[in-house]
Amino acid sequence: MEQKEKLHNLRHSLAHLLAAGVLELYPDTKNTIGPSIEDGFYYDFEFTSPISDKDLPKIEKKMREILKSWRAFESIEKTAKEAKEHFDKNEYKKELIDEIVGKGEKITFYTCGKFTDLCRGGHLENPKEEIADGSFKLDRVAGAYWRGDEKNKMLTRIYGLAFETKEELEKYIAQKEEAKKRDHKKLGKDLDLFTFSELVGSGLPLWTPKGTLVRNLLDDYVWELRKKFGYEKVEIPHITKKDLYLTSGHWDKFKDDLFRINTREGHEFAMKPMNCPHHTQIYARRAWSYKELPQRYANTTMVYRDEQSGELSGLSRVRSITQDDAHVFCRMGQAKEEFLKIWDIVHSFYEVFGFSLQVRFSTHDPAHMEKYLGEEARWQQVESILKEILDEKKVKAIDGLGEAAFYGPKLDFMAVDSLGREWQVATIQLDMNMPESFDLSCTNEKGVKERIVMLHAAIMGSIERFLSILIEHTAGNFPTWLSPTQVAIIPVRENHEDEAKKLFETFKQSSIRAEIFSADDSLGKRIHNAKDMKTPYVIVLGDKEVTSGNLTIENRDGTKTENISAEEFLEKLKKEIEEKK
RNA sequence: GCCGUCGUAGCUUAGCGGUAAAGCACGUCAUUGGUAAUGACGAGACCAAGGGUUCGAUCCCCUUCGACGGCUCCA
Numbered sequence A: 001m002e003q004k005e006k007l008h009n010l011r012h013s014l015a016h017l018l019a020a021g022v023l024e025l026y027p028d029t030k031n032t033i034g035p036s037i038e039d040g041f042y043y044d045f046e047f048t049s050p051i052s053d054k055d056l057p058k059i060e061k062k063m064r065e066i067l068k069s070w071r072a073f074e075s076i077e078k079t080a081k082e083a084k085e086h087f088d089k090n091e092y093k094k095e096l097i098d099e100i101v102g103k104g105e106k107i108t109f110y111t112c113g114k115f116t117d118l119c120r121g122g123h124l125e126n127p128k129e130e131i132a133d134g135s136f137k138l139d140r141v142a143g144a145y146w147r148g149d150e151k152n153k154m155l156t157r158i159y160g161l162a163f164e165t166k167e168e169l170e171k172y173i174a175q176k177e178e179a180k181k182r183d184h185k186k187l188g189k190d191l192d193l194f195t196f197s198e199l200v201g202s203g204l205p206l207w208t209p210k211g212t213l214v215r216n217l218l219d220d221y222v223w224e225l226r227k228k229f230g231y232e233k234v235e236i237p238h239i240t241k242k243d244l245y246l247t248s249g250h251w252d253k254f255k256d257d258l259f260r261i262n263t264r265e266g267h268e269f270a271m272k273p274m275n276c277p278h279h280t281q282i283y284a285r286r287a288w289s290y291k292e293l294p295q296r297y298a299n300t301t302m303v304y305r306d307e308q309s310g311e312l313s314g315l316s317r318v319r320s321i322t323q324d325d326a327h328v329f330c331r332m333g334q335a336k337e338e339f340l341k342i343w344d345i346v347h348s349f350y351e352v353f354g355f356s357l358q359v360r361f362s363t364h365d366p367a368h369m370e371k372y373l374g375e376e377a378r379w380q381q382v383e384s385i386l387k388e389i390l391d392e393k394k395v396k397a398i399d400g401l402g403e404a405a406f407y408g409p410k411l412d413f414m415a416v417d418s419l420g421r422e423w424q425v426a427t428i429q430l431d432m433n434m435p436e437s438f439d440l441s442c443t444n445e446k447g448v449k450e451r452i453v454m455l456h457a458a459i460m461g462s463i464e465r466f467l468s469i470l471i472e473h474t475a476g477n478f479p480t481w482l483s484p485t486q487v488a489i490i491p492v493r494e495n496h497e498d499e500a501k502k503l504f505e506t507f508k509q510s511s512i513r514a515e516i517f518s519a520d521d522s523l524g525k526r527i528h529n530a531k532d533m534k535t536p537y538v539i540v541l542g543d544k545e546v547t548s549g550n551l552t553i554e555n556r557d558g559t560k561t562e563n564i565s566a567e568e569f570l571e572k573l574k575k576e577i578e579e580k581k
Numbered sequence B: 001g002c003c004g005u006c007g008u009a010g011c012u013u014a015g016c017g018g019u020a021a022a023g024c025a026c027g028u029c030a031u032u033g034g035u036a037a038u039g040a041c042g043a044g045a046c047c048a049a050g051g052g053u054u055c056g057a058u059c060c061c062c063u064u065c066g067a068c069g070g071c072u073c074c075a
Helices: A003-025 A053-067 A080-086 A091-103 A166-181 A184-190 A209-227 A242-248 A250-254 A276-283 A332-352 A366-371 A376-393 A433-437 A463-474 A494-509 A523-532 A543-548 A566-578
Strands: A040-046 A074-078 A107-112 A115-118 A136-145 A154-162 A239-241 A260-262 A268-271 A295-304 A320-330 A356-363 A398-401 A410-416 A422-431 A441-443 A449-451 A453-458 A487-491 A514-516 A537-541 A550-555 A560-565
Touching: A003 A040, A003 A053, A003 A107, A003 A115, A003 A154, A040 A136, A053 A136, A074 A080, A080 A091, A080 A107, A091 A107, A091 A115, A136 A166, A154 A166, A184 A463, A209 A295, A209 A320, A209 A332, A209 A463, A239 A242, A242 A250, A242 A268, A242 A276, A242 A433, A276 A295, A276 A320, A276 A433, A276 A453, A320 A332, A320 A463, A332 A356, A332 A376, A332 A410, A332 A422, A332 A453, A356 A376, A376 A410, A376 A422, A422 A433, A422 A463, A433 A453, A487 A494, A487 A523, A494 A514, A494 A537, A494 A543, A494 A566, A523 A537, A537 A543, A543 A550, A550 A566, A560 A566
Parallel strands: A356 A398, A487 A514, A487 A537
Antiparallel strands: A040 A154, A074 A107, A107 A115, A136 A154, A239 A268, A260 A268, A295 A320, A320 A453, A356 A410, A410 A422, A422 A453, A441 A449, A537 A550, A550 A560
């Protein structure tokens, strides 16, 4: 049996065991569904009285007890009538049975020990023997809607972790703890990058001097890459009359997410949830000759979305989002070339941080054209351009059927971080619809008005989200060029402070961000603090250094550089920053 | 939004019916100084906010706000 299948069967069997345990302890409970998942399994129940995490050990104990009598799963086929009789009081199971009948599939029951469940199969042959001691653990209780739909009843979901061996489970738990240590919400506070205020509101991060510095450095880097390709900066107001979004189609699609503003004169305005409609109006300010295209507008700016409060989380999901947005207005024939330029920018940018990228090709779903603007033929036309690009780059993209934006298909880029997790980051979108809505055009060689297309291109996507990913990817150890403090200078005693100040000035003149840790704390503690802030280089300045004129430097990786002259170190540092290491 | 857990000084936490405690951080002073020193003194919290129960509430109940984990894995 394949390893993967075995693990799935193990987890699925445990889901059954969980249901068996729960039903024995709480006989009035209605069990619903219980699949295996990425790190274990879950089962959704409707309890008659609420349970909490505190009840898990009891359930887990019961599971182990029951397991002793679980030697084999037996399957038996039932008619719909028989099946419904068995689950007479369980409307969830009955709904499932109707569905199975509707699909023309067979109804099967699986029994193990004294527990029988509606199931399509996929279990261990002998649970008692195959489930290793200590290889599973009930993890937590959470709410989940029946079938994931918030219109349905909320059920109680019990999550369990499960692996083939106890060692693997322990390793997984240890990994989760490592991820927790890197949690950007904690590191962001420790490194003094951002904060939240209850008065300002949830999902609205406030940026400290250090955090702002990092944001600006990132944005400058994106700009540096864009500049080469002829982009120009633009700026727009953060609100607009409703009319703009009525024209673009966003009012319909986004109205639940919009922060709306009513003026004293009775007009309705909205905070912008995206920038493209504003940018179209910059393009639309005058008539263009084909000779002047493409027009490339870049604009790093905040957008505002009224996300559901329960969806908010640290910087990953916020209500004020800084997009490093850009829009290219060009002729259809130029789209591919422009697309490739952005492709280059995206790859250069992520390479610097050591992320590897995967691409997802998000297309329209022909079965649901009501979700999109415009004719299907036009969608096929623009999607073929993206396909050509993927072929040319010899990249096999993940299939994103139905994942397109409502105005056009896109390539989404997923960054794989140092813990192997995948995050959606950059996106390039090709849009024939908004130019249509706003009647954007140019005059072509024949003197005829020609419809143009529009490219949407965000490199970081959202600075907030990108930073949350970068913080966890690096565990706060930003590359030197991005570190708020690049060099800590630590004078051993007060009489070394003058030397420290001289050194500080030297750094300052070369635009190196240095910080002096003055002698009010003990030496050891100051070094510790500097390292705690993930400072790339810590220079300890004492008698030894003052006499020799050389420096002793502690590197962030734990190594030490001794007897290096200030000039030499400065050169090394400048080179490192230049190369963005 | 919904379900669950939670909200005590800047941070981490203790206390849990009789108006609050510790460590770190902070301030002053002293003694120190080569990898998280020591001592003394000091300042800092109407225990998230509002309402209720009670002779009395940080502790019990309700509401609001905020944080975290879930809510696309289908019998």
